[in-house]
Amino acid sequence: MNTRLQASIALALIGLCAAAVTPRAEACGLNLVKSANGHWTIAPPAKVSASIARRMFLAAAPQSKTKSIPNPLQFLEPIAGFYETTLTAEGNGPTSVPDGFVVDHAYIAWHADGTETTNSGRPAADANICMGTWAQTGPRTYMLNHFMLGWAQNVNADGVDIDNTFVGPGHLQETVTLSKDGSSYTGTFVFTIYDTNYNIVLPGGIPIKGTLTGTRKTIDSPVTY
Numbered sequence: 001m002n003t004r005l006q007a008s009i010a011l012a013l014i015g016l017c018a019a020a021v022t023p024r025a026e027a028c029g030l031n032l033v034k035s036a037n038g039h040w041t042i043a044p045p046a047k048v049s050a051s052i053a054r055r056m057f058l059a060a061a062p063q064s065k066t067k068s069i070p071n072p073l074q075f076l077e078p079i080a081g082f083y084e085t086t087l088t089a090e091g092n093g094p095t096s097v098p099d100g101f102v103v104d105h106a107y108i109a110w111h112a113d114g115t116e117t118t119n120s121g122r123p124a125a126d127a128n129i130c131m132g133t134w135a136q137t138g139p140r141t142y143m144l145n146h147f148m149l150g151w152a153q154n155v156n157a158d159g160v161d162i163d164n165t166f167v168g169p170g171h172l173q174e175t176v177t178l179s180k181d182g183s184s185y186t187g188t189f190v191f192t193i194y195d196t197n198y199n200i201v202l203p204g205g206i207p208i209k210g211t212l213t214g215t216r217k218t219i220d221s222p223v224t225y
Contacts, residue, residue, distance in 0.1 A: 073112040080112040085214035096204035146172040168195040
């Protein structure tokens, strides 16, 4: 199949969860904990045990490259694909999240129809699946408008009765630039989470901002996290 025919086929195919005012509230992307002095702090994403890390290392051994046919949708929407992405806090000041704090480490799918799905690094009980919509705003540049639903979960002493309480929505905005070879992206983000009355409940009462990096996963990518 020549390049012109591929392009013709491509043209024919055109068509971080929130948390709230509870002593401990967990959500997609964040885990807020109120300290003894009344300030909100954020727990880091779940850590990986040594045994799991070893299995990941073994899985990352070199593999033979799979022969695959180019996806025509990526001729139209180069950002489309599956990425491993890290959001890192930066420039939030002394009353908020410190520089270098990992806000989330997630698997993210950018769909060719302009939607996006995130599997956050937070526990599944916190509603760690969230979604958004994106648009291209410049050469290899994209904006993402992403929404979350936050829940607090309380379990009684015998671990049987579980009380799930909706604690508020969350809003993540990103601007990313795709690398020239399409294998990665970099950018910035602003993350705001609210209670059910739309009061901001993040540390310092302001949105969290920072930088992000994403690496594309392919049919030959080993498991990493």
